[in-house]
Amino acid sequence: MKGLDIMNKDNSIKKLSTQPYKGARDFYPEDMRIRNYIFDTWKKVCKRYGFEEYDFPFLENWDIYAAKTGEEIVNKQLYWFKDRGGRKVAIRPEKTPSVARMIAAKINELSRPIKWFNIGNCWRYEKPQKGRGREFFQFDCDIFGVSDTAADIEVFSIPIEIMKALGATQKMFEIKISNRRLTEYFLKELACLEGDFSQPNSRLYKTVKAIDTKLKVTELEFEKLLEEAKLTNKQIQRVNEYLNYNLDDVKKYKDKCYGAEELIEFFRIAESIGYKRYFKFSPEIMRGFDYYTGNVIEQFDLNPKNNRSMYGGGRYDDLVGLFTKEKLTAVGFAMGDMTLIEFLKGWNLLPALPADTQVMVTVFDESLRDKSFETAQRLREKGINAFLYLEADKLDKQLKYADRKGIPYVIIIGPDEVKKGKVVLRDMRKKEQNEIRMEEITDLI
């Protein structure tokens, strides 16, 4: 064994830290079962809707983030480096640029509608805190190439089905919805604000950014932000009026503003398929990303101890513009694993997730190990998940192992059983055991 040993001052070899890289998580089998439970639920619901899974490399050329990902992420949070060939390479901090790249590469081959989902990790250099790490897994689910609002309601119904599949009920979460076009229309019409979402120096943009923080700040702080955006008192009053609008107010503008039409249509379809009760029109919903254009949603955990945003989504145009001249509309959402786990823990929804092992075969002594091995193989051939203990430890120690691992059945094969051609099957929960013939095992387990 060669290599560079790292030495202590006294020339003994320094033992390295057993901690994972800061802000990232190890997944021991018990953690992995939780992760798989969540991933499997995400996948199952997506497939139920006919969505297809895709993936792409963890490293991307730096350029694809430089243009659209936003200054804060690129300048402060992006992991990037030059590879040995001098290329600027980045570790993905989000997935939208990659899916845009993939779709642009086959823009004329892919049949639309394109309904895709991905589960994968992203990295951001952030201060680790509860529910937020440097490595996080994200579930991305989008419909590409359908401009109709039917796509919005279809894709936004998926997280509701996921909540249901995870055992959540309506009282545990709230989905707020608004519409970017509607916001822009009202800010222009009622508050006479000029500019648009793409002009960071305009009063409209600054007002939008202020509204985006509204749920996190006090009323006074919010007013201060609007003053800083150089809004007159009259305009501030109008903005606040709009923020108190309900759906009936919006209906009056259906013919004047496409955003109003989109939102009304969203609620109409939602009602006809039974999802209306999950959505609440909330004009303050903006979503951070600048690329949203139409309906935008954000789900909140209603647990008073954990009242936070769980995920968001929205309709966005010009997805593939960085890569091709074609246009492609899209609507989707992205949900992280860490906030979801906090939600499930907060509402006591994480089920007991035992290992998939159904039976453990013990080893009586070394002379009988082959018998145990054969038995384990026979069970496996029959489709039973069988763990072989391998070493001839004391039976008591072996039983304790099965107990700790939550393995429900144990098979014991001693010399008496071998003589009779039988095995002992022990039910670990009932703490009962019976001598049975090998062929009976599959019926009993």
Add this chain to the structure above:
Amino acid sequence: MKGLDIMNKDNSIKKLSTQPYKGARDFYPEDMRIRNYIFDTWKKVCKRYGFEEYDFPFLENWDIYAAKTGEEIVNKQLYWFKDRGGRKVAIRPEKTPSVARMIAAKINELSRPIKWFNIGNCWRYEKPQKGRGREFFQFDCDIFGVSDTAADIEVFSIPIEIMKALGATQKMFEIKISNRRLTEYFLKELACLEGDFSQPNSRLYKTVKAIDTKLKVTELEFEKLLEEAKLTNKQIQRVNEYLNYNLDDVKKYKDKCYGAEELIEFFRIAESIGYKRYFKFSPEIMRGFDYYTGNVIEQFDLNPKNNRSMYGGGRYDDLVGLFTKEKLTAVGFAMGDMTLIEFLKGWNLLPALPADTQVMVTVFDESLRDKSFETAQRLREKGINAFLYLEADKLDKQLKYADRKGIPYVIIIGPDEVKKGKVVLRDMRKKEQNEIRMEEITDLI
């Protein structure tokens, strides 16, 4: 939309490349289905054996590779950089150091035997070629804490069950096995070579490295390597004698050499559980990694057009030595996705893998879209994977879509059907369609 647009010389915005980062792969849904087919098979077989899944971050502190991973990888192939806090961080090029770290962190808590598997990606800066990329997925499967040879045969039988599950038969592959202790013994006893595996300048080490390349070079080239290792003609003759040994020759040394005992015991258990026919004693098998100590295996594709190594494994001691003073033995193997896919393609074993969508619901016209939406939702509630087309394109276009996607059934809901409270169910393979009541669908699909 802000950000840094990249400009052409004429000030138009430059479109970025749609290619993934060099040596890495995009997984479109059809590629993803192949990947999932392989991953699911790996998982299913591991669970059948009672192995548990684990995972760990993609980034690790650079130190854990510096010591043991080997000069070539660290100096030429490792992706590493300094993070914003000045830490030296590496992207995992292999997984053994990470699993050692995880086990060392809980060395006193984890019940043994520990049987773990992981599926995840690794990166190495290599020249991309067929069956080898910079990003590859690797399946790692190990037993920790069992020194008995029973663990070797158990873990090495897993890839055989994977081959079977993927439809491969014995004639398609060959597993060669040898033993490091045996090689060392014979090189010392018969060829009088001094040194050991940890001394790169010893003749023994150089001879071992020459043997490791034997399958890839000509007989003359092999002899030249031994001459370069400064072996006498007599010694070269003895090395070649050993390389022609069969299992009966090894048996004679059972009491003198623990490696011989391990190998004989391996074949004895393999015979008793029916796996002997898959393994062939081949003294030239060494495996590249220096950390192997006992039995080592390597599987080869027997396809004459693709005759290459598919994966390898072995027994290795002192797994956790970098992190703790405790000792822990281990035995395992690691298999990559790319060579496995080449194997399956070469033998025509890749099955048709259609999407999981069972039925597509068409949209007759905008006025009837809600009906289609409701129908899709009802199917989903019943556990059927239903794709809703969403837009009211021409029916012909919608049917072509289902055909291209391989969706077996299509539902059509026109005004006549709505009046009668029925739907048309079209069987895309038989090209037949029937009017049926909604309730009948679940029976028919």
